[in-house]
Amino acid sequence: MNQQSNVPQNVMDFYLDQQFERRFIEKCWEESKGKAFEMDDLIWKGQENTFQQSSSQNANANQDWFEASQLDKHVSKIMQQVIKKKPRQANNFVGIENLESDSIINIMLQLIHQIPQLYEFLLSIKSNTSNKSGQFLRCIQLLLTQLTTSNTSLISSKQLLNASIWNQIDKDYLDIQKDPILIFFFILTKIDQSYRELTNSLLGKNENFFIREFNSIFNTIIMNQQIQENIYILVTEMKQVSVFSFLYEQYKQKVYALPQILCIQIKRNQNNIKLEQAFDINQVLELGFLKINFQGQQVNNETKIYDLEKLQMDIRNFSNTIQMFTEEGTQQDIIKILQSKLHTLETLSMQKFDNIQKQKQALEFSYHDNNTKYAVHSITVQKGQVSNSSILYVYNFKSQKWLKFQNSQCIIVEDEEVTIYSQKHALFVTYINTNLIPQFIKHQENLIEIGNIVSANDSYDLNQNQNLRNLIPKDILMEAYKINLENKKQFK
Incomplete structure (x- = not known):
């Protein structure tokens, strides 16, 4: 007791x-x-x-x-x-009800809500209910609108997941798939399919409008044996120890055009690499070295980080060897030599680390026009094999705090937690070009602003808000308002 x-x-x-x-x-x-x-x-x-x-x-x-x-x-x-619904709290985002196996889907929907280009494009679609494609897009629009305007702390994705667009193969895939990045792009593919079907039926054409709309965001053109290849998901098999190392080793001088948003999948192969191996998510990246015309001037801080990582790996190897000899109780002379060398490496490592930290601080505060500079936007981690152990961390560039979406909740967490969990459990990372940071800040400010209005007045008439009317289709906004009025009845 x-x-x-x-x-x-x-x-x-x-x-x-x-x-x-x-x-x-x-x-x-x-x-x-x-x-x-x-x-x-x-x-x-x-x-x-x-x-x-x-x-x-x-x-x-x-x-x-x-x-x-x-x-x-x-x-x-x-x-x-x-259980009665709880009113929305000020300065907070709305969660999505966790329905067992769909928690990864829910946090990927939250990620879409936090990307202004996707959010604004999806709400701009003139959807209808005349066919299943239009019905599906309308469900997406209503969910995004509720995440923005709901007067409750929690909404449901059930209507979206029950839409007729999902066939049995889709449902089986979503039930068993636990890889966040695959679910993220699976959802985008379904949106793409629905948007093409809806638009083509209206215009009598057969074109892929969605991919054209977003190729500048997600597509990276790389040079591979003289062939141009479109790539928007970059995959690391955990052979490297950081995002920078992965990009430097795999894509140096191979890129024709950098995307606005970079998606990286971290594959922790149980057969080859220990799952607990740490993988560093670099906060800021200078990616000029990826371009085919790179001459070596821009590597600066990143190459020093790369050198430091190799130095730290040498230190770990020396430490492991010393520990092995110490446990055996032999090779005392060799142990002394190794300890001396280890001390030298550790001193050099500390010096390099201090220099890098100073340069890193200068880099993090220089968010000016630089098309090759990237900042981390989101990290998705999964601490176990069960789906509801998935967490989405989204960085708020204005407050410089991390938002944590997990199990229907959204809270602010310290950098320490994100660092620890991402090093051991990260599966999916998104970076944005730093030129986009003002747009992302404005997006989150708008979301918080309307959230605070609604939390202060749970019967607020959404249709009276000019900004919402300019952004969200009238029928979607009206439905969200009616849902809010129904929610209010349960707040007592």
Whole structure:
């Protein structure tokens, strides 16, 4: 009983809402000594172990656990239907209700909402309900509008996911697919397909308008054996230790044109590389070296980072060798030589690190017109094999804080958490050209502004807002307003 009372009620309620057992929550709280993200890590590691056990054994006890888990989910669904909706909080974003296997889909929808080019383009479409393509696009528009204007802290993606555009193959794919970047582009592909079908039916043409609209954002043209190849997803197999190392080794002097948004998939191959190996997500990148006409002047800070990474790898190798000899109790003379060399390398590493930090600070604050400079925008991590262990971190360039989207919630977190989790669990990273930063800042300011208006007046007439009327189709805005009025009835 004492342990139970030691867990803050809001923490207990949050994890109970995610269907964790009370005793398990208390145990994790005790082991973490009340530290927030250590507690979170213990929770999801415990769930991953449970998931692995349930998929590898057929014992009766495991079957009992599965049945109990299914019962918990069933009860949770019933509870969600009767629990009253909570009003939206000021200065915050709206979450998407977590419906078991679709949490990765939900955080990818949140990512689309946080990319102004995608957001504005999708809302500009003149959709209709005359066919399934128009109905699907209308569902996308309504969801994006609710994420912006809802007077509740939580909305549902059920209408979108139940749209007739999804055939059985699509549904099966979304049920089993756990790779965020594949789901992200799968959703964009469905939007592309629907938009082409809708537009072509209206114009009697057969053109791909969506890809033309966004080729300057996602497509990177690289030179590969004298052949131009369109690429918008760059993949690293974890052979490198940072985003910069990956790009430098794989794409130096191979790019004809840089995209506005760069997507990088980090593949942690269990057969070749330890899953716990750290992968550094560089905050800012100077990518001039990617262009085919690169002459070597622009590498500056990045090549020094690359040299430092190789130096740090040498230090790790020396440390491992010294530890091995020490444990064996032999080769004392060699150990002394290695320790001396290790000390020299560590001193050199500290000097390089200090110099890089000074240059990095100067680089981070120089967001002027530079078409080769990129800043990290989002990081998607997955701490286990279960889908609801996925987290989306989105950087707010104005406040210089990280937003964390997880399990229907959006909160602000410290840089330390993002660094620790991204090094060990990152799967998908997006970078934006720094020329776009003012546009991204303006987008988030607009989202927060309307959110604060609605949170201060939960019956606010959205149709009276000129900015919303200019951006969002009239029928979509009207439906969102009616939904808000229905939501208000549950706020008492």
